[in-house]
Amino acid sequence: MFLMTFRHALRSQEARQLKLYDVDLDAMSIAIARVKGSRSSVQSLDRHRGEPTLDEVIALRAWLKERTEDCSQILFPSQRGGMLTRMQFLRLFRHYALSSGVPPRLAHPHALRHALCSMMAEQHADVYAIQQRAGHKNISNTMIYTHVSDHQASESCQEAMMGAFAA
Numbered sequence: 294m295f296l297m298t299f300r301h302a303l304r305s306q307e308a309r310q311l312k313l314y315d316v317d318l319d320a321m322s323i324a325i326a327r328v329k330g331s332r333s334s335v336q337s338l339d340r341h342r343g344e345p346t347l348d349e350v351i352a353l354r355a356w357l358k359e360r361t362e363d364c365s366q367i368l369f370p371s372q373r374g375g376m377l378t379r380m381q382f383l384r385l386f387r388h389y390a391l392s393s394g395v396p397p398r399l400a401h402p403h404a405l406r407h408a409l410c411s412m413m414a415e416q417h418a419d420v421y422a423i424q425q426r427a428g429h430k431n432i433s434n435t436m437i438y439t440h441v442s443d444h445q446a447s448e449s450c451q452e453a454m455m456g457a458f459a460a
Contacts, residue, residue, distance in 0.1 A: 294369040295386060296352050299405040300339050301325055302427040308402075309377045311368040316353060331428035407438075414438040 298308045306328050315324040321338045341347035356369075363374030371377045377385075382402060390400035406427065413423045424435040441449075 294356075295389065295402070295405065296347065296349060297323070298402060299409055300349055301336055302406045302409045304328060304406060305379055305382050305402050309367075309369070309379070309382055312366045313368055314366065316368065318350065318353065321350065325428065327428040330430060332425075332430055334425065334428060336426070410435070410438040414440075 294308060297303065297311070298305075301307075301323065303325065304327075307325060310326065311323075315326075316338075317323070318338070321340075322335050323338055324335045325333055327333045338349045338353070339347075340350055345351050360368075361370070363370045365375045367376050369377065371381055386402040387400045390404075391397065395404075410423050410427055413426065414420075420432065420435055420439055423438055424432055427435060429435045
């Protein structure tokens with residue numbers, strides 16, 4: 294659940310409301326119904342060679358084998374069945390985050406959304422790719438992740454100059 298929250302920059306409600314039929318393992322995709330006026334989309338499920346704990350397909354197949362049917366069609370149901378509450382989701386995330394050494398100020402599931410977008414920006418992903426992944430309608434919401442250090446700006450300028458004036 295948290296892997297998908299991270300890999301697709303989901304808000305708590307978006308992760309909690311995922312249905313079984315939103316996942317298509319044959320097409321390797323997931324339909325994401327965004328909230329707060331964001332753009333819904335169908336995104337690919339991400340494989341991760343070399344690190345199985347980051348591979349969504351492996352994680353989903355394992356989860357679907359152990360998931361208890363509750364007739365709700367919720368992908369990640371609560372112990373009583375149906376959709377997790379916002380507080381249940383938060384408590385679960387805080388428990389795992391704090392037990393793995395995440396500072397309390399970052400032990401909130403929304404940090405996963407910010408972490409993915411920030412990581413993409415740090416890896417020089419196209420701002421429109423970040424916008425698409427996060428479901429932002431307005432590019433200004435995406436631009437908060439594109440902070441560039443003086444060092445990064447200098448390196449980028451040097452690469453551009455070397456490319457433009459290469460012999």
